[in-house]
Amino acid sequence: MKRLDCLKVLAPLVDEHMLAVTSLSTNTPFWFTVRPQGPNFFALNMGLCLPFALGLSVAFPKRKIIAIDSDGSLMNDSSSLITVADVNPPNLVAFVMDNGSYAHMGPTFTTRRTDLAKMAQGAGIANTGTVGSLEEFSAAAKQAMESRGPTLIVAKVERDAGRVSADRSRTSGRPMREWFMDAVRHHPDYKGGR
């Protein structure tokens, strides 16, 4: 199962009112490819994607918040699973694109004994699962988008071939932040200064 194919399946399920957050990995250029418009917060560094998305879920409790994380990133701060479970946001859906590799540098622990879905379940996240085919991913994603409660889906994907670039003015640092803030400031449920 290829990561880009998963994200192509996911993108049509994410409407313009939903916020998406990606980890600093191939998730970022691929998600930018399939959803260049709309409120996206791209390229959060190791361990920060899931908890940042959790913060957005509290700020926008009536919107779905989509975290597109990766195995290496989640393992960097797996205690965030406990925080997610304790906050228990009904609007957070997390996808962990698990290619079993730190970029192109070899296997992560998920290729050996570590099961991130079971870790999430053990942390207290009720809706968890692992999918290994595009059909399974599609079904799990549709169900997650329609259900309440935090959901975490681990998608076993192949390693990506080579690096993929994206428009850095849209996917990186302060310029990306400004794109995101411009998008969310116009939401009627945004509570901050405009």
Next chain:
Amino acid sequence: MDQQSVQVIVETLKEEGIDLAVTLPEEPTFSLTEAMRQDPYFQAVTVAGEGNGLAFCAGAALGGRRVVFVTGVAGLLVGSWALSQMGMVYGPPILILASYRGDFGDHSGIPGSQLLMFKQVAEPLLGALRVPYRVVSQKATLKRMIQEGSFACQDYSHPIVLLLSGEVLW
């Protein structure tokens, strides 16, 4: 922290519209975080790690919530990765109240070598992370410092740290 300091902080946070309180409980500020947890005005969130706590605060703050993160110097050390990423790269307006463990007056029983480490590291760490901070050790200035810190973090669009010490904390 005694009830007088707790009351001033809680009242001032309310006046500032800060209603999301995030913490990983630690002893010197426990009375404060418990007071916020018992107060229905606040949405009180306990996090399992300071790093994910700061990232959580950043998401909430950029989403428009007014947020306070209550921790200690040790928590700032643990969370320095998240603080560097969030502060320098994205600038979320987070007010951080941190007990200044290791400052003069800390008689809490932690071994002196640990206290000295906190004292030696805390302020240089914040300086290295380019996080504006103030030491607040007098009750007479506590309210104003929270007000000014709250204004500054919104105005700068950046995390601000108030290191609580002296009669405010001990």
